[in-house]
Amino acid sequence: MHSMEFQSGFQSITDGRREHVDPVPVTREDVAARLRAHGIAPTHQRIEIAHALFERRAHLSADQILAAVNARHPEASKATVYNTLKLFLERKLIRELIVDPVKIFYDPNTTPHHHFYDVVTGELTDIPADALRIEGLPSLPPGTVAEGIDVIIRTRPLGAGEPPPGPAL
Amino acid sequence: MHSMEFQSGFQSITDGRREHVDPVPVTREDVAARLRAHGIAPTHQRIEIAHALFERRAHLSADQILAAVNARHPEASKATVYNTLKLFLERKLIRELIVDPVKIFYDPNTTPHHHFYDVVTGELTDIPADALRIEGLPSLPPGTVAEGIDVIIRTRPLGAGEPPPGPAL
DNA sequence: ACTACCATTAGACAAAGTCCAGATCCTGCA
């Protein structure tokens, strides 16, 4: 990744990284400012959607977001949620997590980090970028540029079914 | 990753790794043997499905497999393809690749390796496990066991759109 | 107030995958 100045007052990533997110915008004003900083006009719906993600600092799926938003702004439509999430992605306000065979999760933390994914419970846990050293990027396929690295460590609850069935011995 | 013994006679991973897959079963007899080795009764449909994957040694989606199978056995149904792929997964004959927001890819190579994924073209390329060193597994979330690590390097064709839009400067 | 333009909305639509109940295919055995 290259330049990374900017930003309201969220996370300083000028040089090092942080183990944990801290000054997160929780008030709607903070959220609105953050939207503006990313060139996004802060409408009601957008603020609610961003607020849902940033307040919980959690990985949410589109329908969880829809539910959260409807709790306060009962008229939000599915289409708006999808449109808005797509916009946020383009503007790099959030990040997309492809980990579940069925739905996408949205991650309000755009700084480099990785994830544990519990394949049974569906739970996602952050792995700080520096907890894991990745050495030696192999050369990329010719004619391509890297966009990002995702490391996903799939876990399962200790003692939860299905470890045995493998090839016959 | 830790232990990783096992496996009939496909790929020796006892100590080192191989850069490239070699003794791949291409004839239907080979495929049938491989199915039996994993405790799977080799029916026509199952042989065709496994054959499609092993012959091409490629990452295929369910509908690509369905198409490939139908080319020879025109009566194969969607349900059978899905059932069979699920069975193959359980028996660890193949591996699931969650990389595309919309569909699952199935990988006939179950030895440890990673992937490039071109987010524009959808192309998947293997990264041999030893081309990439991952140091220091962080401790797992309490009460969980690791099932596997997936490293996905997302790429985009050199010069293909959309790198600019980021946060306002 | 008028006009553009952008954002939002409901609902129709598309695609991947699941589920189920009936039909088929084996296989062992009399």
Next chain:
DNA sequence: TGCAGGATCTGGACTTTGTCTAATGGTAGT
């Protein structure tokens, strides 16, 4: 050979996630 029983396969209905579209609503600038 004939048959019963279990495993496998099949079409089609169904579910879920996400997309698209046409119409409506809001707002800034004149």
